[in-house]
Amino acid sequence: MVIKSKVSTLEKKVLLVDIGGTNIRTATAEIGSFELQNAHKRNLDCLDSFDEIIENLLNEDMDIKHIVFSIAGPKLHQSISMTNRKFEIDESDILNKFEIDSCHILNDWESIGHGLSLFDRNEMIFINEGNSFNNTALVLGPGTGLGVAQVINNNIVLPTEIGNSLLSMPKLFKELNLSNPEDFIVIEDLLSGGGLKKIYKCISSDEQSPEEIVASYAKNELSQKSVQFFLISLSQILSELALAYMPGSGIYIAGGLMRSLQQFLDIDRFMKEFLVNRKSIHADVLKQIPLAIINQEMTCLHGSLNFINKFSLNLK
Structure with missing residues (x-):
């Protein structure tokens, strides 16, 4: 994960983004809660306007200061290249592009693993x-x-x-x-x-x-x-x-x-x-x-939320 040095605790809201092999799912949540808000699913073709989508989601709620991505692909050096599609995402790039305090990138099954205890x-x-x-x-x-x-x-x-x-x-x-x-x-x-x-x-x-x-x-x-x-x-x-x-x-x-x-x-x-x-x-x-x-949908988003909740507790 990449976090701005001045941030000692995670507050406000988090944007959760799950980029799978077929669809992109997004939701927002209060850090410390277990409830997903504004859940939405899009076809993967919208990756062509990925930056615009993220910018619009952040602009819809100015309390969002953190993003957790779960992505289908192996993570190397704070970045993931998708296994089944030509698309790469890097934590530092995201932090530099958008007005947020922290960015976390997880493999999609890493996210689900973090959510296992919730079910x-x-x-x-x-x-x-x-x-x-x-x-x-x-x-x-x-x-x-x-x-x-x-x-x-x-x-x-x-x-x-x-x-x-x-x-x-x-x-x-x-x-x-x-x-x-x-x-x-x-x-x-x-x-x-x-x-x-x-x-x-x-x-x-x-x-x-x-x-x-x-x-x-x-x-x-x-x-x-x-x-x-x-x-x-x-x-x-x-x-x-x-x-x-x-x-x-x-x-x-x-x-x-x-x-x-x-x-x-x-x-x-x-x-x-x-x-x-x-x-x-x-x-x-x-x-x-x-x-x-x-027997639960949106397992990646639930897992990503649990991940940042645990991460936030470790900062306190």
Whole structure:
């Protein structure tokens, strides 16, 4: 983060900006509160007038003195270049352009990780209740890509680029009878909205958007097969991530795609695939890891607000 040297505490309001792979969401909030105000969603094409949008939002409320961005891409040296679009944002540049006191840039799943402690059990759909055994959790979600972050003690959040790591699951590919395995090189080629679209095309030789696949599920056998293969793939890859990160506090899945797919999820089958081919000692560990879908929208904005609230407390 970049903060003006004269600022010793964070007061006034904050502008929250979430730049995802498809949309931009914005909201304002009082620092210290947990309530989002003036929430709005725009198509990503408006990035062409990004500076104008930010300037207008700041001019609408002169009490806004801080901005938190959550952006789909890896953060390096106070800047983020988006993974799926040619767009870069830098904290120092933002602070110099606009009349604000602080600017904070987070990876989008870093933001969601900071918001994990905000969500109650009644805002989650549990796949496995588990039995928590440490203070480490994973938050992840298939969307335009696949985002994953590690959360330690509900305070330290470590975003990853695991979605862009190599995918090597020959048994899965054999089941799908892939004609174009080169289309599935990294994990998010399979576990994302685009991945669901590719799965459908492999099965049907036809193209459908993820939204169309979900909408036609009840009447289209190919949609059913595609969605179920996607969910099986998710369960098996979650199993790999669980053994890699040992998230004893749970694995929490967020995002609109999973909220729309959860109605088709067979919990018994999902857990069977989550444990498949594991030695008994590892299966016993996996059974204790809570698994849940976060049934909440605007998770990035909520997480960004919680981040700046915690940051403000640390300055006092």
